[in-house]
Amino acid sequence: MTAIEAVNLVKTYGSLHAVDGISLTVNTGEVFGMLGPNGAGKSTTTEMIEGLRTPDQGTVKVLGIDVVKNPEAVKQKVGIQLQTTALYQKLTVRELIRLFASFFDHSLPVSEVIDLVNLQEKADTRSKDLSGGQRQRLAVALALINDPEIVFLDEPTTGLDPQARRSLWDVITHLQQRGKTVFLTTHYMEEAERLCDRLVIVDHGKIIAEGAPHELIRHNFQQNALEFATNPAISDEQLAALPFVDSLTNEDGITTLYSSGISRTTNALMALAEERNTELKGFAIRTATLEDVFLKLTGRRIRD
16 A cells, blocks of 8 residues: 655756655555755655645645645644754643644553654653653654654654664664654664665755665675775875776775675785785775665765
8 A cells, every 4th residue: 555655746846956846655554765965855855745845746645645735634644753843942741742632533541652653751751851862752752743654753752862763763663563653864874774674875856866775785785895995106006906996986985886896895805905005994804785885876975
């Protein structure tokens, strides 16, 4: 069953094409990701799907409802966590969730939602006294109070420390286990690779790749990656000539070699470094990731 169907969405601001012909389909019960750098058009696309912004062109149906024609019907069936949620500073977690429950025709028990996002110990804490991670979990709780069929999470872990980020990942996984559809926008590659059943990569308002994370990686890379701090003592020409090196990149002071014969490439690279009387700092071998896919498709790494 289709949860979301967007066809040829366009949104322009003067000469800026924020969204330039995006079409996508989200299936019921999946975690669907929209991945891309800041300014790629992720939030604008999401807001058009949610009914918060009107497209200049294109159509959107959410749960079979035309969002442009009947946005209020959609809002009763979805939950939305925005990038920035303004909270009443003096209200407690429990009071805020109860307030948001009053906005909907149907809502879950407040205590159940607090349990869902693991804020039991902070239920009677004012929002101004919450940590960044706790505030984000509260924002997710407010998106869940109406027991939505689809949950929109827009950059939910931006600015969080690794522990708080993984705590929110657990919440998202639990939502899917409860049968919810999750539409997740993020610029964290690891997050998308771990959570998403399918995703689209967006850049400059267009979809440049689509599929399951492992499919995108396998389609674009059969190689492993060798990374080290860019070393001026070794030229790109010398690196490209190493055995089994298929391609290389230099970005943000990091050189990455993509090799289809990792052992032979590594041995030759170490011999070259010794010959040039230099050290390879930060050397690491890893499998290809979505970050590599993005770099290959756009020529740059994704940035926070």
